[in-house]
Amino acid sequence: MRGKKAWLPAATLVVVALLLLGIWYVNRPQGQAGDKTITVEVVHADESSREFTYQTSEEFLGPVLIEEGLAQGEESTYGLFITTVDGETAEGNQWWCITQDGQMVETGADTTPIADGDHFELTMSVY
Numbered sequence: 615m616r617g618k619k620a621w622l623p624a625a626t627l628v629v630v631a632l633l634l635l636g637i638w639y640v641n642r643p644q645g646q647a648g649d650k651t652i653t654v655e656v657v658h659a660d661e662s663s664r665e666f667t668y669q670t671s672e673e674f675l676g677p678v679l680i681e682e683g684l685a686q687g688e689e690s691t692y693g694l695f696i697t698t699v700d701g702e703t704a705e706g707n708q709w710w711c712i713t714q715d716g717q718m719v720e721t722g723a724d725t726t727p728i729a730d731g732d733h734f735e736l737t738m739s740v741y
Contacts, residue, residue: 645673650730654684656700657737659708664700675712675734676723685710685723685736693724699736707741 649671657663672678676694679685687696696710697703704710712719712726713735719726726734 645727646729647671647673650728650732652678652728652730652732652734654679655733655735656684657735658700658702659738670728673727674724675726675728678728679723679736687723693722696723696736699738702738704738709739709741711735711737711739713737 649669651667651669652675654666654668655663656666666682666684668678668682670678670681672681679696679699680687680694684700685696686698687694689695696712699710712723714726715733716735719734721727728734
């Protein structure tokens with residue numbers, strides 16, 4: 615009798631994990647398919663800024679930044695970690711913050727979906 619009940623917690627855990635995976639899959643960030651135009655504003659440490667406009671068929675921001683040569687970075691377990699933007703490299707306690715229309719994005723560069731007309735900012739920030 616004890617052996618029959620031992621599998622119940624494990625089965626419950628598997629069901630809950632599958633349910634959570636399904637919820638994530640349905641609600642995951644999705645980019646817009648097809649051609650689109652986006653604008654990326656770079657705000658440097660000295661507060662100067664430059665705007666770049668790109669036409670792309672990519673669905674996520676990270677690949678556009680890399681393909682266009684605007685940003686460089688390192689791959690990590692969480693995706694692209696941006697280290698350099700428009701020739702300026704983050705050092706020490708500096709980092710590149712990604713915002714969209716002034717609001718911090720809740721995704722990394724590789725998983726930030728893009729749509730036609732989007733405006734992003736990459737701002738040199740300090741911890």
